[in-house]
Each structure stands twice: as structure tokens, then as C-alpha cells.
Amino acid sequence: MVGSEVEQVQSNNGNSIPSRRPADRMSARPQASTDLQHKNKDSRNVRLQRIWRFLKGRSKEEKANMQGSCHGESSRRPTIISRCKNGEGTWIHRNPYGPQVILLSGIVVKFGVGVTKHEAETQAYYNRHTDRSRLIVPQVFDYFTDPTRDSSVEYGFLVMEYIHGAVIKDLPLAERVQIAPRIATAMKYLQTIKPPLPARPGPIIEGGVPCGYFWSDSGPYRTFDSVKDLNTWLDGRIGNPRPEVSPELQLHEFGSRHMDIHPRNILRTSSGQICFVDWQFAGNYPRVFEVLHIKCCEADDPDFFNALLKALPEFEEELHTRKYQCLAQIMSNNILYGVVPSDLSPP
Structure with a gap:
């Protein structure tokens, strides 16, 4: 999981919206590589076994389907709730007004209003459908x-795998810039993962309502059945719907x-x-939506973006x-407070 957590969508931060060798050595190299792979696999298995014990009590069928499941052993839930509320773990991110993240016995729990x-189901879906060698989803x-x-208010607890790693924001500037192309490669790979209903825009889970920087706090508070919708x-x-100013999004985008x-x-x-965390805003969207997000956040780390x-x-x-x-204008119209990035103002 992450060493830092995203703020609530209302924050809307940012001021702009990869010699020859002797024969004996050559033959030894594949074995060393294989040994290392087994070691890494064994290490991960040990961690998963520890988590397994923590969430023990599952039926055989539940254990067989544990990968990507959003339904754990209910008898452990009161303990998790209590430990989260009392801070009986290692805090990863604290936020009294939004989601918090804590490390408990080798697992990570993201909890609070807005979780x-x-x-959870979106993250589980992409965990099931991605190749960990190309992109890790907890x-x-x-x-x-x-x-x-x-x-009436969803105060959720999302229990997930703990990923050992360095948060990009905590790396030196030179390393953040150097790793950007690899992050871009991971983004391109993610785009190849088909959502359950490719013709339906927005969140991939049935009934999911779009949220994030583009939508701001004014909506849409609804789902969309099609790109036309x-x-x-x-x-x-837009405020002045004319064909010449319509975004006219197409399904192939x-x-x-x-x-x-x-x-x-x-x-x-x-x-x-590379590992991506915080899947709250994820879904089936056109590229231009993600471009708008990057422009919103670039002031946080201009060199990286x-x-x-x-x-x-x-x-x-x-x-x-x-x-x-056109979409920049719509985004400006969606924002009820805060600073509208200068390059997102109408031309």
C-alpha cells in the first residue's frame, strides 16, 4: 500500500488544472536467477500466510477465491475496527476529515468517510486482471x-495487501523525474485492461458514480449508460450547448x-x-480526462509532471x-470554490 493517501476530492489541489563468459559461469547464471525468483516468491508467500492467519476462519471455497475478494471473515471485523479507531498500528496517513490509512499486522486498512x-471492488477487479510484472495493484x-x-454515510474499511516500496513523492527530484517514463508505461498498460462493460463510461462497478477532480463537488451524482448519455x-x-463547442467524445477514446x-x-x-494505489477515481474514461487531471496536479510537482x-x-x-x-470550460463550471487553473480558463 502507500506511504501517503490522497486527499478528499474537495481539496482540488494544484494551481494548474526500462563480453563473453566461461562456459561454467554462463551455465550458473540461470540457476542464480531461478534461485532469486524462488526466494522472492517464498518471501511473498510468507507474508500472505501471515495475512491468512490474521483473516483465518474462511471456508475452503472462500480461500480458493481469496484473490480479489471484497468479503473477508466477519468475525475479525470488530477487531480491525477497534484497532483502527485506537490507532493500534503504524499510521501511514492520518486525516481527521477524510480517509486514513494504517498498517496492522502485515495488512493495510484504509478507512473513513468516502471509503x-x-x-474496493474496482481495486479488486484491476488486481485480478493486471500482470504484476507490469503493474502492481494491491x-x-x-x-x-x-x-x-x-x-446514511458510508464509513468504510478497505483491507488490503501491504506493498513494500518507496512512495514516489518521497524520492529525490532526480529520481522522480527519472522514473516518470516507467510510470507512463504502466499507465499505457492499464489502458489495455478492458473494463467489464466497455461501452459504459465512468466507474467500472455497477451503480458507481463518477468522482474526482473533473467532477468536483457539484456532481454528477449519477451514472452514465453510454457515451451518448x-x-x-x-x-x-457548457451553458451554451452548440455543436461547435460540444466535446463529442467517441467510444474508441x-x-x-x-x-x-x-x-x-x-x-x-x-x-x-511500479504500484498504483488509491483507486477511488478509476474507471472507463477518455484520455483527455486524465490529461485534465494531470494539469490540475502539476503545480504540486512541476518537474515530475x-x-x-x-x-x-x-x-x-x-x-x-x-x-x-471545451472540457476545461466544463471543469471550470463544475468548480464551486477554489482557484481555477489559469490554463483551464476559457480561451
């Missing part, structure tokens, strides 16, 4: 809500996107693998399109 079942072990709280909503947000790429939400493991955009030339091309300008 939803949709987020495995989800359980999700539940606090039964002692008002049921989304385009109609966008036209209504959509794909799986994290939608909160930020140095605080990315880890680099000791073996150099500039390096990231250079590694994604197709993203840079989006900045000069009418579609980008």
Missing part, C-alpha cells in the same frame, strides 16, 4: 462498513484509467516495479485540441 465498496482482502455509525450531460454543463496519477499514489518496490507528459506525447497533443478546451 466505499465501489472503490490485493483486496475485505471490505465492510462500521455498523455503529449512521448508515455522457455527451448529453456534458453539453448541458475510452479505456481503463487510474484518474489520480500523482507521486503520492505511486510506489516503487525494491525490485523496481512535465517529465510524465514528455513520456506521453499523445497526452501533450490533447492540450491543443478543441475537446480539451
Whole structure:
């Protein structure tokens, strides 16, 4: 998991929206590599066995389907709730007004208002469908809500795998810039993962409502059944819906996107693998939406985001399109407070 957590969407931060050798040595190298792979695999198995004991009590069928499951052993939940509330672990991120993250006995728990079942199921889906050698998504072990709280407000507990690694935001500037192309590669790989319903924009989980920087605190508070449905909503947000100013999004533009790429939400493991965390905003979106997010956050770490955009030339091309300008105007209309990035103002 992460050493830092994303703020609530309302924060809307940012001021702009990879000799020859003797025969005996040659033959020895593959064996050494194999031994290292077994060692790494054994190390991960030990961690998972520890977590297994922590969440013991599952049926054989549940254990067989543990990968990506959002339903753990309910008898352990009161203990997890108590330990989270009392801080009986190692804090990764504290936030009295939003989600908090704590390390408990080899697992990570993200909990608080705004931690939803949709987020847990989204993360579980991408964990099941990604190749860990190309992108790590922490495995989800359980999700539940606090039964002692008002049921009208979802106060969730997302129990997941702990990923050992360095948070990108904590690395020296030179390393952050150097790793940007590898993060871009991971983003491109994620785009190849088909969502369950490719024709439906937004969150990949049934009933999921879009959230994130683009939508701000004014909505949409609804789901979208098709790209046409989304385009109609966008036209209504422009304020002056004319064909020449409509974004006219097309289905082929959509794909799986994290939608909160930020140095605080990315880890680099000791073996150099990339891990994305905080899947609250993720879903089936067009590339231009992720470009808008990057522009919103670039003031937080200009050098990193500039390096990231250079590694994604197709993203840079989006900045000069009418579609980008149109969506930037819609985003400005969505924002009820805070500073609108200067380059997101209408031309």
C-alpha cells in the first residue's frame, strides 16, 4: 500500500488544472536467477500466510477465491475496527476529515468517510486482471462498513495487501523525474485492461458514480449508460450547448484509467516495479480526462509532471485540441470554490 493517501476530492489541489563468459559461469547464471525468483516468491508467500492467519476462519471455497475478494471473515471485523479507531498500528496517513490509512499486522486498512465498496471492488477487479510484472495493484482482502455509525454515510474499511516500496513523492527530484517514463508505461498498460462493460463510461462497478477532480463537488451524482448519455450531460454543463463547442467524445477514446496519477499514489518496490494505489477515481474514461487531471496536479510537482507528459506525447497533443478546451470550460463550471487553473480558463 502507500506511504501517503490522497486527499478528499474537495481539496482540488494544484494551481494548474526500462563480453563473453566461461562456459561454467554462463551455465550458473540461470540457476542464480531461478534461485532469486524462488526466494522472492517464498518471501511473498510468507507474508500472505501471515495475512491468512490474521483473516483465518474462511471456508475452503472462500480461500480458493481469496484473490480479489471484497468479503473477508466477519468475525475479525470488530477487531480491525477497534484497532483502527485506537490507532493500534503504524499510521501511514492520518486525516481527521477524510480517509486514513494504517498498517496492522502485515495488512493495510484504509478507512473513513468516502471509503466505499465501489472503490474496493474496482481495486479488486484491476488486481485480478493486471500482470504484476507490469503493474502492481494491491490485493483486496475485505471490505465492510462500521455498523455503529449512521448508515446514511458510508464509513468504510478497505483491507488490503501491504506493498513494500518507496512512495514516489518521497524520492529525490532526480529520481522522480527519472522514473516518470516507467510510470507512463504502466499507465499505457492499464489502458489495455478492458473494463467489464466497455461501452459504459465512468466507474467500472455497477451503480458507481463518477468522482474526482473533473467532477468536483457539484456532481454528477449519477451514472452514465453510454457515451451518448455522457455527451448529453456534458453539453448541458457548457451553458451554451452548440455543436461547435460540444466535446463529442467517441467510444474508441475510452479505456481503463487510474484518474489520480500523482507521486503520492505511486510506489516503487525494491525490485523496481511500479504500484498504483488509491483507486477511488478509476474507471472507463477518455484520455483527455486524465490529461485534465494531470494539469490540475502539476503545480504540486512541476518537474515530475512535465517529465510524465514528455513520456506521453499523445497526452501533450490533447492540450491543443478543441475537446480539451471545451472540457476545461466544463471543469471550470463544475468548480464551486477554489482557484481555477489559469490554463483551464476559457480561451
